[in-house]
Amino acid sequence: MLTLLTYPPAFGLFSASPFCVKAAYMLQLSGQAWQRSDMLDARRMPHRKLPVLRTAERLMPDSDGIRAWLEAQGADFDAGLDDVRKGQSRALIRMAEEHLYFQVVMDRWANDEVWPILRDTFFAEVPALIRRPVSSAIRKSVLKGLDAQGVSRFSESERLERVECDLQSISAFLRQSAFLMGDEPTSSDLSVGPMLAAMRATPAETRLTQRIRQDKLLCDYIDMIDRTISLP
CATH class of the missing domain: 3.40.30.10 (Glutaredoxin)
Known part of the structure; x- marks a missing residue:
């Protein structure tokens, strides 16, 4: 297995x-x-x-x-899509994984309200005596990476303006069909859906979590993927 x-x-x-x-x-x-x-x-x-x-x-x-x-092994995650739709799917995947992902990381690791929850969740296996210095060093490394990537160099408003363009693009697809490429989930849904779900699930009330939670179209989409592809 x-x-x-x-x-x-x-x-x-x-x-x-x-x-x-x-x-x-x-x-x-x-x-x-x-x-x-x-x-x-x-x-x-x-x-x-x-x-x-x-x-x-x-x-x-x-x-x-x-x-x-x-x-x-025989799986086909884009069954029935022509080359143009496959290209659109690939572009949506890259948008989710190479741009939206870093917004999730920023919303979690750079947020002082979220950080204590992350520290105790992600570093639970580290002995309590050294958990703070170990986790703080890793957090410092993550924040340095966000600076090198560039996302942390924008103000929060600038960041959210960039995210909004992506969310509007995703919504345009979802107004046409239940999933991004049609009535069944395909590869783009398997990347975009979890990324939006991660944004919504950040354990603090941030402007980004509010943006997702208040959007019925996106929330319905996240929940539909979860119902359609029921994980054990």
């Missing part, structure tokens, strides 16, 4: 990581028998991050790598 190595459940989600949720959705749609195995410390994993899929032959890192492996 396949085993998905994933970050544990958090904030009411299958996992705190939208990429782990994406991998779980893909496994569920693939029809393969699988189970989860939770971990917090991914330093010994390929790429030093999760998700990772344990197959009979190897450890397959990264949600895109997992997708490629599942497709090689």
